[in-house]
Amino acid sequence: MELSICQLECCGGLNNLDYSKVDTSVMVDLQKYIDLTDADFCTAILAIIFNPFFWNIAARFEHKTRFLTRLCQSPYNGCYFLGTLIILLNICRSHCFTTAMKTQPKLDILDCITVYYMGLIILVAGTVFVVCSFYALGFVGTFLGDYFGILMDTKVTGFPFNVMDNPMYWGSTANHFGWALL
Numbered sequence: 001m002e003l004s005i006c007q008l009e010c011c012g013g014l015n016n017l018d019y020s021k022v023d024t025s026v027m028v029d030l031q032k033y034i035d036l037t038d039a040d041f042c043t044a045i046l047a048i049i050f051n052p053f054f055w056n057i058a059a060r061f062e063h064k065t066r067f068l069t070r071l072c073q074s075p076y077n078g079c080y081f082l083g084t085l086i087i088l089l090n091i092c093r094s095h096c097f098t099t100a101m102k103t104q105p106k107l108d109i110l111d112c113i114t115v116y117y118m119g120l121i122i123l124v125a126g127t128v129f130v131v132c133s134f135y136a137l138g139f140v141g142t143f144l145g146d147y148f149g150i151l152m153d154t155k156v157t158g159f160p161f162n163v164m165d166n167p168m169y170w171g172s173t174a175n176h177f178g179w180a181l182l
């Protein structure tokens with residue numbers, strides 16, 4: 001008797017799925033709670049996608065061309081310029097996110113004091129990770145100083161980097177999740 005095992009390939013694995021057996025009722029139910037036609041929701045999605053796309057493109061462009069360094073007359077000034085622009089974009093993104101959250105339907109089960117306090121705890125935890133990461137890295141370390149050729153003397157290994165990888169990203173994600181629960 002021969003035993004055959006179907007191995008899923010790394011990148012072609014999804015081609016082996018039978019999509020006709022997918023239960024789409026969950027997605028239909030989800031549409032009751034997300035208004036995809038809401039302009040505030042679409043604006044928030046675009047801001048959430050645009051921000052990391054922009055700063056990664058800007059940082060790589062700086063690394064290859066030193067455009068901001070030349071424009072601002074030093075790597076530090078260029079980094080402060082880009083960092084300030086990123087902060088302004090993040091304020092805009094946060095405003096769009098908050099506006100969208102106010103206009104979207106809310107699950108009845110989430111409208112209780114327990115969920116509110118869970119959201120608050122998650123928001124506080126996320127803020128701790130973001131603020132402590134910023135404190136550990138400083139402005140230049142946080143806002144892509146390495147792309148400007150500004151490197152730290154040693155690798156940051158203290159809190160929160162000793163607890164998890166990428167604590168600023170995880171903290172920011174927790175902030176958005178906690179805010180959504182409030």
